[in-house]
Amino acid sequence: MQxxxxxxxxLVLGSGLALAQPHSVSLFWEDTANPAGTxxxxxxxxxxxxxxxxxxxxxxxxxxxxxYVDLAVQPGxxxxxxxxxxxxxxxSAYSNCAEATVPSYAPxxxxxxxxxxxxxxxxxxxxxxxxxxxxxxVWRALGACSSSSSFTKLTATALAxxxxxxxxxxxxxxxxxxxxxxxxxxxxxxNTVQATFASFAxxxxxxxxx
Numbered sequence: 242m243q244x245x246x247x248x249x250x251x252l253v254l255g256s257g258l259a260l261a262q263p264h265s266v267s268l269f270w271e272d273t274a275n276p277a278g279t280x281x282x283x284x285x286x287x288x289x290x291x292x293x294x295x296x297x298x299x300x301x302x303x304x305x306x307x308x309y310v311d312l313a314v315q316p317g318x319x320x321x322x323x324x325x326x327x328x329x330x331x332x333s334a335y336s337n338c339a340e341a342t343v344p345s346y347a348p349x350x351x352x353x354x355x356x357x358x359x360x361x362x363x364x365x366x367x368x369x370x371x372x373x374x375x376x377x378x379v380w381r382a383l384g385a386c387s388s389s390s391s392f393t394k395l396t397a398t399a400l401a402x403x404x405x406x407x408x409x410x411x412x413x414x415x416x417x418x419x420x421x422x423x424x425x426x427x428x429x430x431x432n433t434v435q436a437t438f439a440s441f442a443x444x445x446x447x448x449x450x451x
């Protein structure tokens with residue numbers, strides 16, 4: 242029996258390899274022990290690496306390269322993979338198990354739809370992979386939007402709707418972003434927008450004449 246060593250997972254989003262299913266998981270592995278002509282098989286389990294061998298073989302023909310792309314994946318799902326080596330009719334034991342969690346795409350077109358002196362209203366569009374169960378979190382950072390903005394989550398519970406009003410603002414500038422959540426797995430943030438609130442005007446101005 243021969244063995245594969247060093248199975249390594251890389252998650253690829255929006256690869257463009259399949260328009261109907263834009264998500265994919267790319268697998269890479271090393272094989273330093275097997276002879277030339279060795280082929281490979283990939284097995285998958287839906288969930289975290291199991292303690293018992295309940296994997297399902299994915300490839301229908303032998304793999305000759307040390308890479309494989311799984312296009313049949315869904316957002317918000319954890320997948321576990323193992324590989325085997327085959328020399329002739331003999332197949333090795335499983336390699337190490339590697340996991341990939343597939344997040345959703347980020348929400349689209351975040352925009353400010355209304356602003357008062359004390360609040361700002363936001364709306365956004367669902368990504369192409371959103372489902373009826375997709376929820377959303379709203380994030381806010383103090384200051385103008387930048388690559389170094391430090392965001393804090395505003396939503397205690399993920400939203401089922403694609404609108405949000407932040408009424409807890411103070412004079413200054415705030416940056417907002419939104420993430421999508423599927424099965425507890427969160428996407429990257431959407432585009433960001435910023436809102437600036439002026440300082441409150443002084444009150445009770447009086448004139449004293451001497």
